[in-house]
Amino acid sequence: MSAKAEAADVVTCEIRDTVAWLTIDRPKKINALSSTVVKALTGHVQALQTDDRVKVIVLRGAGAHFSVGYDIAEEVEVGLARPEDWHGALSNNVGLSMAVWASQKPTIAAVDGWCLAGACELAMACDMIIATDRAQFGEPEIRFGSGPVTLLMPFVLGQKKTMELLLTGDTIPAAEAERLGLVNRTVAPEALDATVDQLAQKIALTPLITLRLTKIALTRAYEAMGLRNAVNVNLDLAATLNAAQAPEKTEFVTRVREQGLRKALDYRDSRYGALT
Template sequence: MEETICITREEGVAVITLNRPQVYNAFNNQMSQELLKALRDVARDSGVRCVVLTGAGKAFCSGQDLGDRSDPNIENFSLGDSVRGRYNPLIRAIVEMEKPVLGAVNGVAAGAGCSLALACDLRIVSDRARFIEAFVRVGLAPDSGSSYFLPKLVGLGRAMELAITGREVSAQEAVQIGLANRLVPHERFWEETLAWARQLAEGPTRAIGLIKRALYKGADAALKEVLEYEAYMQELAGRTRDFREGVSAFMEKRRPRFQGE
């Protein structure tokens, strides 16, 4: 039975909730394993067309649980092996999922929790949310994708500042500098999150998956390679039922009814 992760599915939306509120949803070994399983399960579920990732209680995720002693190999602990084995697969599962992943940041997102939020395709934040690149506070370098996502979202200069100082970024500033997409009052946070998630779930899911692949390719490749990759992605998109539906809806001057196929 899952204990540290909760999953609900409704109207094409899967909500994955980090569920260790007593420690602000800090990662231990069990939660890392259960979250990876949850991400892989919803990726395979054809009925899920949007994934929401959030935290229980007051926090989104406060990063690694520094007090965790559940790892049987704690005496021979390697931080590098932990990042490779526990965190990197989570980030890849989000990025490679060919469905939109909406990070619903309800409170503090710090350290690996901040990285987890940045790996999501979109971020909606409560006015109580905070982002902290907390690695430097304990004498560590960024991991779990922060050194990849942070400069792409806010630029190298701002990313350097946030990573070196470890200062807190408010929800308002997060939207201003590009760390987050939408800011809503905490009282309406879940209502607004689900409304956006349902809207995303009604979209052309296959096309959204191809968009994710194309943008990640475009972020790092040369123009010639990107142009060819775009042609390849467009070939795949043009064979989907949703493309045919989109063209029909345009011609008939109606709203498209995408099926995610």
């Protein structure tokens, strides 16, 4: 579905007391981050910065999954080819993650099911992640000739595990994600909303000005370590990577066009099946 044809309500915003709940509402597409979703989410996050009713922002996906990441089918349909074309498109994606990262209001990702690729980056951009025990995290895009767009994982997990995950495309369950420090805590699926709400309400007891200034201080600390520079440098490299040609990538794109995304993903993952 093209961005023009997609419904405008792919992201909903509900304010409960002092907490804004932003929901990616494309359950039939496993909440894939289309260009319309990216634009809508970015707009909501930016608008909420000046809404003094809101102290905490929650991001979640409709249905049984957070999101499978950026909409690959849309990217294939648009037919981006040159690095400069990719740079423009990827800049919007990075812009969303960094808008969440730089939010002066605390952000919580409520994650159930799949949390992959650009959606994993989006969750990592949040200040905290509460996940269900059936959630899965990872960035499998390397398996079809792409790579991480918003390079946050080194700052969250450290060098060794980041190298393993980003060079294999493996996914990890919520329990391991919690052990590694990617997730704050795991809960049963039926307890996710209540757990997130309890955490958000606890944070919201703090004065708004205190939350804002503390968030600014923490954000600047990580950026002093080079986080934003790393993200910007990676954006330039990601544009070149996405435009680069490889036989595996050509086969994947052909299968998306001729057989559909599901069969293309099955082909992609079958190449790694014997090694997992």
